[in-house]
Amino acid sequence: MLPQEIIRRKRDGKPLTADEISTFVAGMTSGKVTEGQVAALAMAVFFKGMSREEAVALTTAMRDSGETLDWSDLPGPVTDKHSTGGVGDNVSLMLAPIVAACGAYVPMISGRGLGHTGGTLDKMDAIPGYVSQPDNALFRKAVRTTGCAIIGQTAALAPADKRFYAIRDVTATVESVPLITASILSKKLAAGLESLVLDVKVGNGAFMQRGRDATELATSLVEVANGAGTRTSALITGMNEPLASAAGNAVEVSNAVDFLSGRRRDRRLTEVTLALAAEMLIATGIAGSNKEALSRATEVLDSGRAAEAFGRMVAILGGPKDFMERPLTYLPKAPVELAVTCDRKGFVTGIATRDIGVAVVALGGGRSAPEDLIDHAVGITGLLPVGAEAVRGEPLAIIHARSKADAEKAATVIKAAYTLGPSRPATQKAVVRRISPAA
Missing domain, CATH: 3.40.1030.10 (Nucleoside phosphorylase/phosphoribosyltransferase catalytic domain)
Incomplete structure (x- = not known):
């Protein structure tokens, strides 16, 4: 079963069989399937999609491509x-x-x-x-x-x-x-x-x-x-x-x-x-x-x-x-702490959450590339939640940084990430929906 024929079938919108998928995954694991062929199948799936049966076959083939753990010796559920x-x-x-x-x-x-x-x-x-x-x-x-x-x-x-x-x-x-x-x-x-x-x-x-x-x-x-x-x-x-x-x-x-x-x-x-x-x-x-x-x-x-x-x-x-x-005896502590103070009073009505995460990465607490090193000490604490009352001169959050310059850059991002309004917004549920097997 040639990899290019499997790619051709998916490119043309035809469903792949479990055998075709497992053969392709085995070749991907062993190296017999080239990088170009893997990329071609990925692009074909991107545009043509997969049925649930195909997705199950792909999942199980990749699951079984290496070691699988067995916990049957444990006396309780896993x-x-x-x-x-x-x-x-x-x-x-x-x-x-x-x-x-x-x-x-x-x-x-x-x-x-x-x-x-x-x-x-x-x-x-x-x-x-x-x-x-x-x-x-x-x-x-x-x-x-x-x-x-x-x-x-x-x-x-x-x-x-x-x-x-x-x-x-x-x-x-x-x-x-x-x-x-x-x-x-x-x-x-x-x-x-x-x-x-x-x-x-x-x-x-x-x-x-x-x-x-x-x-x-x-x-x-x-x-x-x-x-x-x-x-x-x-x-x-x-x-x-x-x-x-x-x-x-x-x-x-x-x-x-x-x-x-x-x-x-x-x-x-x-x-x-x-x-x-x-x-x-x-x-x-x-x-x-x-x-x-x-x-x-x-x-x-x-x-x-x-x-x-x-x-x-x-x-x-x-x-x-x-x-x-x-815990505080053992956890690393950043040398610089800076409070991000609020310049007016109001209620927190929104937060640009991704910007908060990006600010942590910029401090050194995250990665832009997989090989990047992490500074475990840096971060942000005391983040006011949506609905909290903000008081002028009081902290929206506290920056923990390696340097004053890093802290000030993060503080600018954090301040811009917060939206304040004159009244408290309605409380939103943290759990939005449940998806069960029968859903």
């Missing part, structure tokens, strides 16, 4: 969550230990940040000693012992996706729903999950800024994942403002520790975290209803059991044993 990315989205740091404390196992394989969105793995790397890419033995030990482990993807998982994405990235074919779907799911499903919950962001700080686009992607992800044999649902959540009041790496870890310990919990962050936890507990069968699931998640959070699970995870993966008790 589940995970994936987010399409946003600003101030540190949900994973609280969600994994909450669900683990309820009795599930969460082998959370996360990614690094690129563009204006932060990466969970970069946040975990802000913790001194934490091994974010452990060997398989330590990964398994952490999951079995603590119930959760937040680590990075190894090269052994879904290697076909790594090559496919690199070619799509330089051929203007990233924005294809079936290809995005297969890319996300092939990595997640290779982790051996029994269930998966997706957090698809929508708004001015998300990759999907329009509701219909977010719904299309969420529906595709849910239908393809279920078609591949993994019970999956999705929540569409709002990203028209930062989810947490902090954006950066160490500052978001500190925010997560405050959340788990009960010292401070941002409203929208709480709403999204508990909603996702409830989805995961229902999917695993630990809870039979949304009400029961929310009750169980809230109980382990308020009792401190989730905080204990996070602390054990950090310790077993090489971080400080007393991290939860003394």
Whole structure:
């Protein structure tokens, strides 16, 4: 079966068989299929699309292109969550230990940040000693012992996706729903999950800024994942403002520790975290209803059991044993702090969220290219949410920077990102919509 004939069929709008797709993916993994042929198929799919059956076949072929994990020796259900990315989205740091404390196992394989969105793995790397890419033995030990482990993807998982994405990235074919779907799911499903919950962001700080686009992607992800044999649902959540009041790496870890310990919990962050936890507990069968699931998640959070699970995870993966008790002792701190003060009073009616994320990248807290180094100490804290009352002379946010010049540049961006009005806007729900397998 020649690669060019497979490309020709898709170019002409004909559906590909599962055998044709698996043959092409095998050639892509082995190198027998050339870069030009991969690019040609990507462009053909970009213009002609894929049916659900084709997307399932592509996802499973890429899933099976490398190592797949098996957790059948664990005494409880195995589940995970994936987010399409946003600003101030540190949900994973609280969600994994909450669900683990309820009795599930969460082998959370996360990614690094690129563009204006932060990466969970970069946040975990802000913790001194934490091994974010452990060997398989330590990964398994952490999951079995603590119930959760937040680590990075190894090269052994879904290697076909790594090559496919690199070619799509330089051929203007990233924005294809079936290809995005297969890319996300092939990595997640290779982790051996029994269930998966997706957090698809929508708004001015998300990759999907329009509701219909977010719904299309969420529906595709849910239908393809279920078609591949993994019970999956999705929540569409709002990203028209930062989810947490902090954006950066160490500052978001500190925010997560405050959340788990009960010292401070941002409203929208709480709403999204508990909603996702409830989805995961229902999917695993630990809870039979949304009400029961929310009750169980809230109980382990308020009792401190989730905080204990996070602390054990950090310790077993090489971080400080007393991290939860003394996080500020260990987290890196930027030398310059600058308050971005408000020049008039009013209510926050809007935030250009993507600009906040770009400001963090400009400070050194994110990447413009995959090989860029991260400054884990820099970031922004105290971000006023939409609906908050702004007082003249009081901070809209606080910049944590490496230099005064960097801080002043970021302050200009942050001030311009905020829109103030004379009256408080209506409160918007953080969870916009649920996509179930039957939707």
